[in-house]
Amino acid sequence: MRLDVVTIFPEYLDPLNVSLVGKARARGQLDVRVHDLREWTYDRHNTVDDTPYGGGPGMVMKTGPWGDALDDVLADGYETGSHGPALVVPTPSGRPFTQELAVELSERPWLVFTPARYEGIDRRVIDEYATRMPVYEVSIGDYVLAGGEAAVLVVTEAVARLLPGVLGNAESHRDDSFAPGAMANLLEGPVYTKPPEWRGQGIPDVLLSGHHGKIARWRRDEALRRTTRNRPDLVERCDPSVFDKKDREMLSILGWRPGPDGRFGRDPEAVEQ
Helix, strand or coil, X not given: CEEEXXXXXXXXXXXXXXXXXXXXXXXXXXXXXXXXXXHHCCCCCCCCEECCCCCCCCCEECHHHHHHHHHHHHHHHHHXXXXXXXXXXXXXXXXXXXXXXXXXXXXXXXXXXXXXXXXXXXXXXXXXXXXXXXXXXXXCCCCCCCECHHHHHHHHHHHHCCCCCCCCCXXXXXXXXXXXXXXXXXXXXXXXXXXXXXXXXXXXXXXXXXXXXXXXXXXXXXXXXXXXXXXXXXXXXXXXXXXXHHHHHHHXXXXXXECCCCCEEECHHHHHC
8 A cells, every 4th residue: 555645744744654554664565655745835935825715714725735746746656556546634524534434445555645734725625636536534533633644643553554464463453443343333342461460450250261152242241331331322323233132131231222213222210220
């Protein structure tokens, strides 16, 4: 996979040289190229922003530098054999970045990121490149950052760990929170390692039992417990067909009941009890 990032703060992307992403780059599994947007400015102040039409506070990033930068990055990519680019625009007004979307992006051969600053990029830039390639406007949460570089780091790490060979154990992400399949709408439960006792605290006996079926059931129950506590919205919108008989029994114990449409909701009386 090839990743290009155009930014006015290239040094912000230095963490892409460490950990799993850094190792993937060193092994040639991930080709990451960071570009300084100011190299495509033509005045002595290297201006990348201007006042917004219609008035209002803040500044807007200009079309000229972004258009020239993206044209050159794309041209270079095509010359070096890259194909199928997609534009990833980090923005709090985008669609939520989820594990499902991370999987979708991990299947693309080439991602070009446009982390903005100030009030964002002139909308015409996004609309222009949407005529040439898929555009993903993504939000990593319901809050606003000073710029999109942190979001690039988040998206890149989430995507890179899904690439074949990046994780030491290919099965490591199978039971992750939000992983496609049985965990698609659940949070992963607690995990433990040696020693078996620490500061007076032990670990659940089932984890020492060696009974794989019971261990799997315990992990599933703990996932349900944590999800109903921390993210009840996930359970409320979950397709009820994903819950088996044991899941339903656990949800009942936790104070959840199926409604007329089959979806589970909290039963206030049962929760209190």
